[in-house]
Amino acid sequence: MPKRRGHTYEQPRELAALPYADHLEPFDGRLVGNGDYDTLLFDGQEFEDEDAGAARFIESAFTSVTFVGGRFRRARFTDVWLHTARWVGADLTESTWADAEIITSAAAGTAMPGAELNRVTFHRCKLDSVNFRAAELREVVFVECTLRDVDFAGATLTGVAFPGSALERVRFDKAKMADVDLRGATSLGLSDGYDALRGATISGLQLMELAPMFAHILGVTVEDD
Structure with a gap:
């Protein structure tokens, strides 16, 4: 798992560097609800409309795997590694x-409301219209990612x-933040939830960019003579 070192982060691991890499067995089949998937390698497969609710994925790796639709409600992903994976709808x-x-990896139109993410790192991923409403994120890092129309409302x-x-x-409408570091973000385009930033750290430049919206929220009128 990449470790946070100040404002720098370790590079992502290769598949061979995983502690369980030598024990991985190729998976060939379909996913089922309440299934146990332990120490498996999912490689190059496409899963469409799979019903794998409450399934458990432990010490498994996913390479070039695509998930189209499908139901993974209450599924558990523990100590997993995903590379060039795609989640669509x-x-x-x-x-x-x-x-x-x-x-x-990429996720588009993916629903994750109420999800729990603990010690998760996203490297160079694209998240488009992902729903994290009311989710709980702890020690989660987005490294060089693009987050477009992502919804953290109530998270x-x-x-x-x-x-x-x-x-x-x-x-970020009604989101709660603690020890959230936004200083390294290359752009900070928010649709709402500016008041939720009270638990975040931003840079001076970001403060200047956000100042007009902060003034609007506080009811401050800014006029030049």
Whole structure:
């Protein structure tokens, strides 16, 4: 798992560097609800409209795997590694992610309301219209990612950082933040939830960019003579 070192982060691991790499067995089949998937390698497969609610994925790796639609409600992903994975329109409501590393992957139109993410790192990923409403994120890092139309409304973010990431039309309405570091974000485009930033750290330049909206929220009229 990449470690946070001040404002720098370790490079993502290769598949061979995983502690369980030598024990991985190729997976060939379909996913089922309540299934146990332990120490498996998912490689190059496409899963369409799979019903894998409450499934458990432990010490497994995913390479060039595509999930189109499908129901993964309350599924658990523990100590997993994903590289060039794609999630399109999948339902991951109340799923749990712990000690996960997600690299050069993409998610579009994916639902993750009420999800729990603990010690998860996204490297160079693209998240488009992902729903994290009421989710809980702890020690989650988005490294050089693009977050477009991502919805964190009502979510709880603790120890979350966005180094080198671009935020475009991101929603933080009624979100709760603690130890959230936005200073490394290359852009900070928010649709709403400016008041939720009270638990975040931003840079002086970002403050200047956000100042007009902060003034609007406070009811301050700014006029030049």
